[in-house]
Amino acid sequence: MADALRLEALLDNLEALLDFVAARAKALDVPPELAGRVRLVLEELLVNVCNYAYAGSGARGGAEPDSPGLVEVRCLRRVGGQATNLFCVRIRDWGSPFDPLTREAPDTGAGLDERPVGGLGILLAVEMADHLDYCREPDANVLTACFIMNPTANHP
């Protein structure tokens, strides 16, 4: 199986992207108990890309000028700090520069009447991933979400 999948950044493709990551996680021996968190973080980040990455700008990365832009997910295993095994998913889009992690976090202490509807997606992604970072490549936004699998056998 390829370790990356690139599709048009449309909500209609969300299931396919999430199912691809789930299948890759399984193939890379990610513990099943992480599956829910991985899906949640990826859903939030991908919905964000589908809704905003290509909004208001000419789509780039698409096969044709008028087609929606593309989004790519790539899965890998990495050894992180303190020799932890990490499962990482990298999301890349070719839209305008945008770092969703710099947006102000919503007030989770507000009551029902004060709460705006929405704005919780990035908060959930930040809280549920073990590491989440953004970087801008010359022509792409890159978000990397990592999940600690377990300490390596050599460093219990």
Place this chain on the structure above:
Amino acid sequence: MEFTTNKIGGYAVLEASGRMDAVTAGEFEKACGELMDAGETRIVADLTGVDYISSAGLRSILSSAKKLRGMSGEIRFCGLTGMVNDVFTVSGFAAMFKLFDTAADAAQD
């Protein structure tokens, strides 16, 4: 998602199952809306069968809760497990709503 409804005391109990995600969350709001249309303003959402919820699910819950508040009604929850419980905690929904173990507990008073 799948839904069944029943009544315990003055509460309509909405048993939901499946995933509440960006694709399906609107179904929850619709199911609540149908109960409101039928005159129910006190709802217990039993999430025992829900194994996944994302911000889209929270959005449909919040939207339904605000409508119920506008009708002087209320929504409470029971049966939160696993990551659904975690998401309620992280988002502050666990503090904003009344949570119970079972529908019978939720439908008292």
